[in-house]
Amino acid sequence: MKRIALPQNRIGTGHAPGKVILLGEHAVVYGWPAIALPLNRGISVEVFSRETASGSYLDPPRSNTPQRIGLEELIRTASRALRCPVARLGVRISSTLPPAMGLGSSAALSVALVRALAAYHRLPLSDTETSNHAYVLECRFHGRPSGIDNTTVAHATLLRFVRGSAPTFLHSRQPLPLLIVLGKQPRATRTMVETLRQRQAHDPRTTEAAFARIGTLVDAATHALHEGDWNSLALCMNENHSILRALGVSTPELDVLVERARRHGAWAAKLTGGGGGGAVVCLCPEERDRVQRRFTEEGWTCWPVDWPPRQGGLHERPATHGLRIA
Numbered sequence: 001m002k003r004i005a006l007p008q009n010r011i012g013t014g015h016a017p018g019k020v021i022l023l024g025e026h027a028v029v030y031g032w033p034a035i036a037l038p039l040n041r042g043i044s045v046e047v048f049s050r051e052t053a054s055g056s057y058l059d060p061p062r063s064n065t066p067q068r069i070g071l072e073e074l075i076r077t078a079s080r081a082l083r084c085p086v087a088r089l090g091v092r093i094s095s096t097l098p099p100a101m102g103l104g105s106s107a108a109l110s111v112a113l114v115r116a117l118a119a120y121h122r123l124p125l126s127d128t129e130t131s132n133h134a135y136v137l138e139c140r141f142h143g144r145p146s147g148i149d150n151t152t153v154a155h156a157t158l159l160r161f162v163r164g165s166a167p168t169f170l171h172s173r174q175p176l177p178l179l180i181v182l183g184k185q186p187r188a189t190r191t192m193v194e195t196l197r198q199r200q201a202h203d204p205r206t207t208e209a210a211f212a213r214i215g216t217l218v219d220a221a222t223h224a225l226h227e228g229d230w231n232s233l234a235l236c237m238n239e240n241h242s243i244l245r246a247l248g249v250s251t252p253e254l255d256v257l258v259e260r261a262r263r264h265g266a267w268a269a270k271l272t273g274g275g276g277g278g279a280v281v282c283l284c285p286e287e288r289d290r291v292q293r294r295f296t297e298e299g300w301t302c303w304p305v306d307w308p309p310r311q312g313g314l315h316e317r318p319a320t321h322g323l324r325i326a
């Protein structure tokens with residue numbers, strides 16, 4: 001086999017945040033709009049030639065990263081997408097993002113890996129190019145996703161997404177105060193997407209009407225965000241959850257979390273991402289600390305997310321990519 005001369009003593013680094021879908025998941029697969037934003041947790045990747053780092057090659061900790069496809073295959077796919085040499089590279093992954101919760105861990109890994117590889121090979125990439133390459137990796141994880149996850153994660157901003165179109169970056173008049181609550185069951189995106197596909201085949205009229213209503217809610221939510229009108233946004237999010245529930249995408253656990261969030265003081269709560277498990281996103285314009293404390297006392301994991309990100313602390317966005325000399 002021909003040996004490829006790789007740049008030695010170089011470490012390419014890439015970072016990407018997770019994402020939370022505020023409204024519109026599933027309907028977005030069928031061409032309806034959705035709104036999403038980046039999380040203040042993410043995944044960092046380092047790539048280096050194995051010769052350089054002999055002995056220090058680390059497999060990512062199993063519990064901490066999506067593991068459905070092997071890293072070797074991911075690197076091969078990303079290298080082909082970037083048209084750079086397919087070679088045996090070492091990879092280190094560190095993650096603060098809970099995997100399999102519908103919070104974009106596979107998209108964050110894909111974007112961070114594309115960025116790290118591009119930095120290693122000194123290839124300049126725009127966020128749009130990064131997103132397009134990461135989509136190829138996302139297809140290895142999820143079949144044929146809408147592209148909302150890689151788009152949100154690569155651009156790392158609040159946006160409105162319609163499949164096949166460039167995203168529209170949104171402005172929120174007031175800081176958007178959210179709380180993410182993790183369920184104990186992993187999300188089941190593929191199964192839920194398939195369930196809805198079958199449902200649409202059997203009952204196209206009802207399913208399309210549900211998606212169309214979600215589209216209307218996304219439009220109203222876009223306006224509410226622009227105006228900083230949290231009352232209207234809360235109504236949209238709560239109805240969106242009810243529709244997803246009626247479509248069979250929620251679970252008893254997610255419904256309990258949604259119901260408790262509202263009881264604890266959230267103005268709205270809904271499942272986020274693929275459903276069938278995963279996490280809930282709550283809108284908490286008042287007493288977010290109290291809602292968070294209540295969930296924590298009950299044994300749930302949760303943390304606050306703001307858009308725009310707060311200055312300082314957890315919300316600071318790390319550099320997206322870079323190159324170090326080992």
Ligand code: MEV
Binds near residue numbers: 147149193273274275
């Ligand atoms: C997954 O984060 C969002 C879904 O709408 C699937 C997709 O958009 O491909 C459920």
